[in-house]
Amino acid sequence: MRIEEIVSTTKAQRVAAHSHVKGLGLDDDGSAKPSASGLVGQINAREAAGVVVDLIRAKKLAGRAVLLAGPPGSGKTAIALAVSHELGSKIPFCPMVGSEVFSSEVKKTEVLMENFRRAIGLRIKEVKEVYEGEVLELTPYEGDNPVGYAKAIQHVEVSLKTAKGVRKLKLDPTIYESMQKEHVNIGDVIYIESNTGAVRRMGRCDVYATEFDLEAEEYVPLPKGDVHKKKEIVQDVSLHDLDIANARPQGGNDIVAMLGAMTRPKKTEITEKLRKEIDKMVDRYIDQGIAELVPGVLFIDEIQMLDLECFTYLHRALESQISPIVILASNRGTCEVRGTDGIQSPHGLPMDLLNRILIIRTEPYTAEDMAQILKIRADVENVQLDPAALQSLVETGVSASLRYAVQLITPAKFHAEVQGTDTVQSDSIDMMRGLFLDAKQSSRILAEKSDVYMK
Numbered sequence: 001m002r003i004e005e006i007v008s009t010t011k012a013q014r015v016a017a018h019s020h021v022k023g024l025g026l027d028d029d030g031s032a033k034p035s036a037s038g039l040v041g042q043i044n045a046r047e048a049a050g051v052v053v054d055l056i057r058a059k060k061l062a063g064r065a066v067l068l069a070g071p072p073g074s075g076k077t078a079i080a081l082a083v084s085h086e087l088g089s090k091i092p093f094c095p096m097v098g099s100e101v102f103s104s105e106v107k108k109t110e111v112l113m114e115n116f117r118r119a120i121g122l123r124i125k126e127v128k129e130v131y132e133g134e135v136l137e138l139t140p141y142e143g144d145n146p147v148g149y150a151k152a153i154q155h156v157e158v159s160l161k162t163a164k165g166v167r168k169l170k171l172d173p174t175i176y177e178s179m180q181k182e183h184v185n186i187g188d189v190i191y192i193e194s195n196t197g198a199v200r201r202m203g204r205c206d207v208y209a210t211e212f213d214l215e216a217e218e219y220v221p222l223p224k225g226d227v228h229k230k231k232e233i234v235q236d237v238s239l240h241d242l243d244i245a246n247a248r249p250q251g252g253n254d255i256v257a258m259l260g261a262m263t264r265p266k267k268t269e270i271t272e273k274l275r276k277e278i279d280k281m282v283d284r285y286i287d288q289g290i291a292e293l294v295p296g297v298l299f300i301d302e303i304q305m306l307d308l309e310c311f312t313y314l315h316r317a318l319e320s321q322i323s324p325i326v327i328l329a330s331n332r333g334t335c336e337v338r339g340t341d342g343i344q345s346p347h348g349l350p351m352d353l354l355n356r357i358l359i360i361r362t363e364p365y366t367a368e369d370m371a372q373i374l375k376i377r378a379d380v381e382n383v384q385l386d387p388a389a390l391q392s393l394v395e396t397g398v399s400a401s402l403r404y405a406v407q408l409i410t411p412a413k414f415h416a417e418v419q420g421t422d423t424v425q426s427d428s429i430d431m432m433r434g435l436f437l438d439a440k441q442s443s444r445i446l447a448e449k450s451d452v453y454m455k
Contacts, residue, residue, distance in 0.1 A: 024079070056297065069361055073365075080301075097302050101305075112314070119297060135158060136159040140176055190202060205221075243278060303330045304335065367398055374405060386423050388426040
């Protein structure tokens with residue numbers, strides 16, 4: 001493939017519903033800005049979410065639950081995603097929808113527990129002795145093979161160079177096999193773990209960067225310090241990762257083991273006994289100072305889809321010693337709790353669960369907020385809106401819904417391009433409103449022509 005045939009994908013990235021959300025948009029004192037980080041309005045909800053973020057960072061909110069309650073399209077999911085952006089990549093954030101628990105393969109409570117343990121991180125710090133440097137010499141030495149007639153590699157000599165000096169090592173032949181798998185050559189920067197013999201190729205030394213005018217290679221600087229050094233390795237895993245790693249049988253390399261792995265069901269339940277053993281191991285690591293527990297966030301959208309069995313299980317999971325912060329979201333008013341005989345409750349949650357959670361309320365957007373949000377979405381989708389087109393979209397959002405108005409932006413752009421203009425005019429918005437109906441228009445048509453449709 002020639003380089004001139006490669007097309008940049010920077011502008012071709014998929015734009016999702018909340019691509020514009022980058023954070024909560026708060027000042028240093030915790031007060032919300034009117035419009036910042038992709039969020040507009042919802043001042044009280046964003047400030048409350050900021051307090052939640054501070055509590056999560058201080059590890060003071062583990063085992064607690066927060067409910068985002070508000071009408072559809074009021075920014076509940078956007079605020080939850082903004083919380084994940086504020087927390088950063090070091091704190092686990094596990095999103096799920098209430099309907100995910102209904103599976104034909106796994107129990108509902110098992111799906112909930114899997115997501116609970118996905119949202120609990122474990123930061124393992126390990127000090128390893130490594131040999132690191134640029135490869136100056138790589139010489140395998142062969143000898144007689146006691147098993148067969150062919151020669152076998154007895155050992156390999158490697159010279160490693162750092163900014164402080166050069167050291168020659170005599171290594172086992174199995175380490176040489178690892179070097180061959182990593183495609184190690186003279187001039188590469190590698191490091192070898194002394195206790196396991198694992199080899200990792202970091203890249204090519206940057207002194208060779210001018211050797212070729214064009215080369216598809218990653219260059220790294222010459223390591224500093226001694227060749228033999230102690231290096232702190234930090235690894236972030238979740239408790240669910242540990243569950244899966246210990247639940248999966250290792251098996252053998254024979255055909256029977258391979259066929260057994262292929263025919264094994266894709267989804268299997270992890271026993272409570274195994275989880276307790278892993279929790280004991282985690283506690284031991286924490287006591288020894290090897291690991292640190294990082295409670296993350298479990299976000300359950302459409303929480304009203306869970307039934308009474310799941311809500312009861314939530315009580316037990318929240319009261320456990322190792323529990324994440326749970327953020328729930330519901331757009332329902334007073335409705336029936338699933339799994340009961342007609343029991344009505346606010347937001348579709350049982351009253352005993354509602355009594356133990358903090359509730360953050362989101363308000364419907366005003367026309368001014370809708371105008372700001374539509375501008376932000378137009379910028380994200382690379383669409384230029386005429387002021388009259390923006391006003392038409394705002395009126396559409398007020399009369400129908402904000403989600404419907406947002407979805408008209410890109411189709412209107414395509415119509416404007418067909419008309420030969422780069423700026424979306426109000427006539428393009430009107431054309432799309434005629435082609436695509438909103439929920440209220442569709443309901444009105446169904447009511448007027450109910451005799452035409454099947455019942």
